[in-house]
Amino acid sequence: MAIKTQPVTVNLGPQHPSTHGVFRMRVMFDGEEIVDVEPVFGYLHRGSEKLAEERTYTQIVTLTDRMDYVSSMLNNQAYILAVEKLAGIEPSPRGVWLRMIASELQRIASHLVATGFLLQDLGALGTPLIYAMRERENILDLFEMLCGARITNSYLRPGGVFMDAPAEFWPALDRGLGDILNTVDELETYLSGNEIVFSRTKGTAVLPKELLINASITGPMLRASGVDWDLRHRAPYDYYDRVSFDRILHTASDNYARYWVRVQETRESVKIIRQCIEQIEPGDVRPSFDEVPRLIRPPVGDAYAAIEGSKGELGFYLVSDGSIAPYRMHVRASSLINLTLLRDMLIGGQFGDLFVTFGSVDLNMGEVDR
Amino acid sequence: MIGLGLSRGFAVTLKNFLRPAVTEQYPDRHVGLIGAAKAAGMNPFQFLVKKPTDSLKAIAGLATVPVAVKQSPRFRGNEFTFFEDRCTACASCAKYCPLGIIEIVSVPGKIDAQEGESYKLEVFDIDIGRCMFCGLCVEACPYDALHMGTGFERSKYVRDELIITKEELFDAPKRPSSFYRPQFEENGFDPFKETIDDHHDAGRHERPSDEDLKRKWVDER
Ligand code: SF4
Numbered sequence: 001m002a003i004k005t006q007p008v009t010v011n012l013g014p015q016h017p018s019t020h021g022v023f024r025m026r027v028m029f030d031g032e033e034i035v036d037v038e039p040v041f042g043y044l045h046r047g048s049e050k051l052a053e054e055r056t057y058t059q060i061v062t063l064t065d066r067m068d069y070v071s072s073m074l075n076n077q078a079y080i081l082a083v084e085k086l087a088g089i090e091p092s093p094r095g096v097w098l099r100m101i102a103s104e105l106q107r108i109a110s111h112l113v114a115t116g117f118l119l120q121d122l123g124a125l126g127t128p129l130i131y132a133m134r135e136r137e138n139i140l141d142l143f144e145m146l147c148g149a150r151i152t153n154s155y156l157r158p159g160g161v162f163m164d165a166p167a168e169f170w171p172a173l174d175r176g177l178g179d180i181l182n183t184v185d186e187l188e189t190y191l192s193g194n195e196i197v198f199s200r201t202k203g204t205a206v207l208p209k210e211l212l213i214n215a216s217i218t219g220p221m222l223r224a225s226g227v228d229w230d231l232r233h234r235a236p237y238d239y240y241d242r243v244s245f246d247r248i249l250h251t252a253s254d255n256y257a258r259y260w261v262r263v264q265e266t267r268e269s270v271k272i273i274r275q276c277i278e279q280i281e282p283g284d285v286r287p288s289f290d291e292v293p294r295l296i297r298p299p300v301g302d303a304y305a306a307i308e309g310s311k312g313e314l315g316f317y318l319v320s321d322g323s324i325a326p327y328r329m330h331v332r333a334s335s336l337i338n339l340t341l342l343r344d345m346l347i348g349g350q351f352g353d354l355f356v357t358f359g360s361v362d363l364n365m366g367e368v369d370r
Numbered sequence: 371m372i373g374l375g376l377s378r379g380f381a382v383t384l385k386n387f388l389r390p391a392v393t394e395q396y397p398d399r400h401v402g403l404i405g406a407a408k409a410a411g412m413n414p415f416q417f418l419v420k421k422p423t424d425s426l427k428a429i430a431g432l433a434t435v436p437v438a439v440k441q442s443p444r445f446r447g448n449e450f451t452f453f454e455d456r457c458t459a460c461a462s463c464a465k466y467c468p469l470g471i472i473e474i475v476s477v478p479g480k481i482d483a484q485e486g487e488s489y490k491l492e493v494f495d496i497d498i499g500r501c502m503f504c505g506l507c508v509e510a511c512p513y514d515a516l517h518m519g520t521g522f523e524r525s526k527y528v529r530d531e532l533i534i535t536k537e538e539l540f541d542a543p544k545r546p547s548s549f550y551r552p553q554f555e556e557n558g559f560d561p562f563k564e565t566i567d568d569h570h571d572a573g574r575h576e577r578p579s580d581e582d583l584k585r586k587w588v589d590e591r
Pocket residue numbers: 466467468469470471472496500501502503504505506507508
């Protein structure tokens with residue numbers, strides 16, 4: 001006898017520990033199967049883009065920290081590149097190397113958080129998350145040495161960074177890179193061969209390549225489907241053309257592939273940092289105030305600069321009217337755009353996979369809502 | 371083989387179980403008898419004889435000693451260090467603050483025959499309840515009068531008490547962070563051990579050379 005069931009609508013979030021911030025979903029279930037999903041967001045909207053219109057170009061750096069708060073260095077970098085393009089600023093070489101080191105460290109930290117929370121969503125309560133967080137903590141300590149803050153760094157300035165790294169930073173960085181590799185090895189030993197992880201993530205929420213490209217998804221999500229698209233390689237900014245690294249690709253495009261790409265990318269980031277340490281040259285970390293004053297007045301015009309953020313293409317679009325503040329700022333937030341395929345990923349899936357899939361997208365609500 | 375991955379996972383967990391703990395104990399750390407005796411400045415036998423109740427507590431694992439959190443000298447703490455004698459009331463810091471939370475009121479002061487007219491600072495309030503400790507005000511100060519502080523234990527019950535006034539800044543122990551002050555790092559200044567009492571010792575981070583000053587103010591005019 002077939003059991004007749006009635007679809008039920010369940011409200012998930014916004015105050016739910018697994019929604020990675022304040023995200024709300026209205027999900028309709030038919031038994032265990034997901035029939036419909038309606039994402040609701042905007043709970044963390046702070047109007048950063050509007051606030052930027054009445055701040056000077058240097059002051060906006062502090063706003064970008066708070067957009068994607070697990071990768072603030074990367075936000076700083078994307079914004080600073082846009083300002084440099086708009087105002088025609090030639091950055092100082094040492095400053096550029098330092099910000100590359102900082103942003104690669106931040107990418108590792110962000111990927112570790114993403115992996116840790118994905119496994120938390122899988123039901124591995126605590127342990128992998130704590131291991132990942134322990135490593136991230138070391139990276140945050142390095143940031144504290146560099147710029148005096150752990151999360152809201154505001155380390156970058158137009159033309160470079162505000163201050164050179166202290167002497168004790170370099171040995172600590174060397175040690176930290178070894179620790180990161182150890183932790184990633186551990187992560188792989190206990191997870192990548194784990195039968196439970198396999199059975200829960202392999203073959204779930206598969207997204208076809210064409211759909212990803214059409215929805216302009218970028219970052220690890222796209223690379224997990226086998227599309228070789230990494231802005232560090234395709235359109236090198238800063239000095240990424242002077243370092244070599246492998247592009248990590250997977251073809252399955254399921255939850256496991258997304259997790260795997262992130263774990264492997266941390267190794268590549270370590271490689272990049274090692275090359276930066278070899279190539280860094282002494283000198284000023286930012287142009288003098290005669291060249292780049294504190295109040296920058298870019299010529300009338302607009303500029304768009306994008307970097308490969310930890311979650312995808314992170315771009316800043318700035319319009320200048322010739323005054324000390326931008327006329328308009330727009331952020332191409334990768335988290336928001338990666339969220340657009342949520343329905344395609346979830347519908348037809350099981351209730352138990354909902355949060356795993358959601359975690360594999362690696363969202364940051366600070367960036368989605370801005 | 372099913373189960374191999376799982377057992378490898380357990381091996382890693384076991385390895386981590388035997389690692390030293392990384393948890394930072396704050397604000398207190400539990401100590402045993404030896405630790406408690408050390409904190410009191412005695413050897414354990416003296417401690418046992420002189421303070422029997424404290425020793426019993428320590429043996430029962432109830433004794434705690436305060437710990438200092440490991441901080442980098444550049445740490446941007448939630449307070450400020452201010453050398454009033456250096457401040458010219460130029461208000462660069464107030465203009466540079468993204469949130470506009472520094473309030474400065476200045477009046478013309480005495481007239482010095484050599485230095486010309488000087489300004490006297492009447493009000494210098496920083497509302498740290500709204501501050502985000504970005505340090506841009508410190509970066510803007512051309513005379514190195516304002517520095518980030520290194521302390522962070524400043525919770526209050528009333529919001530108004532979070533406004534730091536000139537007097538409070540003046541009386542506070544001067545433990546400036548080396549954020550944007552490379553001269554401190556060059557001198558090996560450690561804000562967690564020493565203070566800077568005289569503003570002359572604070573140094574200048576970008577003192578222009580005499581040639582630069584001449585070029586800027588004489589030649590280019
Ligand atoms: S630290 Fe930043 S927010 Fe705080 S007073 Fe200084 S400039 Fe303003």
